[in-house]
Amino acid sequence: MDLLNTILKPTTTAYEAWTTLETLFKDNKSSRHIYLTQKLNNTRLDNFDNMAAYCQEIKVLADQLANVDAPLTDKKMVQQLIAGLNEQYEGIAMLISNLTLLPSFHEARSKLMWEFDRKANISLQASQTAGTALHAATYKSDTTSTRQEQRTTDTASDRGRGRGRSRSRVRGRNGGRSH
Template identity: 55%
Template sequence: MYNTISSDLLHTILEPNTTAYEAWTALENIFQDNKSSRAIHLLHKFLDTSLDGFPNVSAYYQALKVLSDQLGNVGNPVDNERLVLRLISSLNDQYEGIATILQQQDPLPSFYDARSKLILFEIRKAEQALHAAQTAGNRTPC
């Protein structure tokens, strides 16, 4: 796996005769300096993320997972319970039934299991809507 840094950042940390260790230390210091600010920004994004901003549960789940991972990277890990509660609490009214079932489980399901249940629910709702549309289309006027 290859990791890269932006040209701007590379020019910021490199000086003539800089060793790899010195470059790494300079890079680490840059990211440590803004760690708290980054954590605050990520936490706001995490708390403001809701299903309404995404085309489906999978995209919504992925966004929460990325934000959770990024919070962990800045020293503010999100545990499974908090992640699942966030996932459930920011669903829209269409998911009220499944959200109630998920939040009443003790212990809460894993983030992955909650995602799977929500996706199955979403698929079922789409199939029901398709069936209803087909049924409505097959009706003949009197």
């Protein structure tokens, strides 16, 4: 609404309003270009929850740069995509960047998405295996503790019984009966 109030005057024609609006946006192009380029250069995978969101942000920024008459080539988009990856994706980044002909942005995105899914699956399997191992270790530990407690209880009660029997036998053998 502020923009409308800025460009409209009581006697403004539609053409004049449009021309004024166009001038305002064109004046802003250089500063938007600088801002968007800086934002693109600082975009890193670590700032996103997943690979899809990271790739989407690169695409959105490229589209916004095109809107201010500073379109990115597909090659530049792929380079930026690779540059923002973390060390976890170093292998795939080197593989893509060392190709004689860089893939398109969509092909590179597809390869990165596949790698992200593969790593997520490996991580999930590892956590499930660790959970199973932890459960088994906990179960074994609980079972062992229960067995040790049972042995301790059995041994203590056997000792009590054994002492009683030994005393009576000793008395019986030694003729400890007194009349």
